Structures are given as structure tokens and as C-alpha cells.
Amino acid sequence: MLLWSAPVEDASPSDLALLDAWRGGDRRAGSALFLRHYTLVNRFFRSKANAADVADLIQNTFVACIEGKDRYEGTGAFKSYLLGIAFRLLCRHYRSAQRFSARIDFASVSACDLAPSPSQLVAARQEQRLILAALRRIPLEHQVLLELVFWEDFTAADAAAVLEIPLGTAKSRIRRAHQLLREQLAALAESPAVLATTMTQLDDWARGLREQIGKLGD
Secondary structure (H helix, E strand, O other): OOOOOOOOOOOOOOHHHHHHHHHOOOHHHHHHHHHHHHHHHHHHHHOOOOHHHHHHHHHHHHHHHHHOOOOOOOOOOHHHHHHHHHHHHHHHHHHHHOOOHHHOOOOOOEHHHHOOOOOOOOOOOHHHHHHHHHHOOOEHHHHHHHHHHHHHOOOHHHHHHHHOOOHHHHHHHHHHHHHHHHHHHHHHOOOHHHHHHHHHOHHHHHHHHHHHHHHOOO
């Protein structure tokens, strides 16, 4: 009788292996990398950009992986590298769309200011709709940090890598983002009862949005 067998190793190639193969001309590797991380990047843009712009932003993010000057060499999490590209493209997208691009401060301007009509964002529960509306009304950089924590289980260090800011700055902005979110929830709630149920299970409601947002555009 066989009492022990060696553990089965994960035969799937790493993100770095797929990226290197794609850079070498293997289009199947590029497709595999795209499919592996599409939902992540789609979710990132859906809550911050108008629906008509999301597809191009997603495509440009993956193209930048093989064309960008800052190449991923396997140091750090690939998701942080990928979303760092996505964040920079999003900022560039809005700077190019604004008349006074140099004046845009993403630490003070919100997604609601920049993209007023993300038409596909419809959450199932009232509490989740409230959270979405509140997230989009806090400064964009703070929204990004909170969503990385809520939806992607990023550490403060991972989130700092995405925004290319010091770890201490990321930690203080995450704390500030929570405060700003709660202020917006209080301002937007239709009733004290809805506000109470949202606040008491804020992390759970926010994480429940993850799959709903990620499926948009599939």
C-alpha cells in the first residue's frame, strides 16, 4: 500500500517566466499573463475611469509591461509592478484630458471629479453602493490605497510600491483614507440605519464588492 507520495509541484510558469517569454515574442505567453491578471487590472480601472476608457487602459497597461523602460526583473510582487503601471497610466490619461494638466493633484482630486459617469458600476447591496460612491469621492490616491487594502489584500509596503511613495507616507495616507471614507459615508448615507450597518461591517462590505467589480466588462 502506498502510504506517502511526493507533493505535486505547481507546473504553471511564474509571472516573470511568462513576461520574459512574451518579451521574446511568445504571444501565447502574453495571452496567459493577460488572462492571469486581467481581473485584477480590470477591477483597478472600473472604479476610477469612465466605462468607455477602461478597455484601452487595460490593454495599454499590459503593453507597457514589455515596452516600458522600468523592466520587471522578478524583485517584489508582480501585481505591485503591474498596478504601478496602471496607476501611472491612469494619471497620464487624466492629465491628457484636462486643460490644465500640470495643476492636477491626485492627492486632492477624486475619481468622481475626473470620471463622473462610470455607468457599469452597480453594486448588489445598498451598503455596497454607498461604499462605492464614498470611495469615488475621496482623493484618487487615497482611493487607490484603500482599494488595494480592501480588495487585493496588499500590505502597506505593497501599496507604497504601486504609488512609488515611502512606506511611512503610505501608512499615514491609508489611515487618512479610512477617515475620509467614513466622512463621505456619513455625508452620503440615506438614513442612520444604513450608515450604521455599513460602518459596523465596513471591511466585509468593501471586500464583497471585489468580485462584482472584477466581473464587469467580462
